[in-house]
Structures are given as structure tokens and as C-alpha cells.
Amino acid sequence: MTEPSLNNDELTRQEIREFIERAIRENRVMLFMKGTPDQPRCGFSARVAAILSGLGVRYxxxxxxxxxxxxxxLSALSGWPTIPQLFVDGELIGGCDIVTEMFESGELQELLGVDASANEGDDSARGQRTEPSPPAADTPSGPAARPIPLENNLRDD
Structure with a gap:
């Protein structure tokens, strides 16, 4: 699959919406966040990215x-006003609080088809550092653990 790119300052709102819809449709696990998994610009976005990376999910x-x-x-499309927003199989799962609750209960692992027992005792999503903790987004723990970069070079000029 060719990675989509938002790199044209002349894109219309409709083209941006279509790009977002395609990203959701073409990626089983799609995270819209502030910053990137390697350089999050928001604690909530960092937490969701760490949960996904820690689970070894390709996203x-x-x-x-x-x-x-x-x-x-994105908010008009999803009906959800806050960021981050996690989509799985084209459906909005929610933001940081919902993803964290699902992670803690094991629902997220079940939804994503990963082994919940691999993360038992992991309090990193709750802001508490205990072992084992999820690997940092730049620490490879297998090919499935790396996020799929989607380039968007739109600027607010």
C-alpha cells in the first residue's frame, strides 16, 4: 500500500475529509494524535501511542x-471533539480515557487480538512506572510494534 500524504497547501476541506476517511478505511488501527508516536505533543496522545506500541500492535x-x-x-466525521482518537476496523473507539479503561480491563487487547496476559501488572498506562512497561515508540519489539507513518505536511500558513 502506498502511504497517503497530505502535502498540498491547496487541499480543500472535502479532500482532507476524504483523506481522513481513506486513512481510517485502509488502516485496521488508526490513531489521530497531537504529534507523532516518536514525538508526541500531548500527554494523552503519548499515553495512547504507548499503549498500542506496548501491545505490539501495528497501527x-x-x-x-x-x-x-x-x-x-476529523471531529466532524467522528462526532468526537477531543484528540487523540483511536479507530479500529473503521469504528471510533474513543480517546485516551476510553482506550486506557479498555486496556486496563483487557477489552482493548481482546478487540485487537493480542494476548492480554503479556501486559498483566503493567501500570504504565495509568502513569505509574512498574515492570514490565511498554517499549518506547522508537524501541522495536518486532515488526508489528512500529507505527505506520502517514505523512501530512499541511501547514497553517
């Missing part, structure tokens, strides 16, 4: 900050 991530229209169109 796509998109930074919504380069252009305010990305966030506006």
Missing part, C-alpha cells in the same frame, strides 16, 4: 497539528 498514526482543518474535519 497508523497521523499528526493533526499541522493544519487546523484536519482536526475540524
Amino acid at each position: 497508523a498514526a497521523m499528526d493533526i497539528l499541522p493544519d487546523p482543518r484536519i482536526r475540524e474535519e
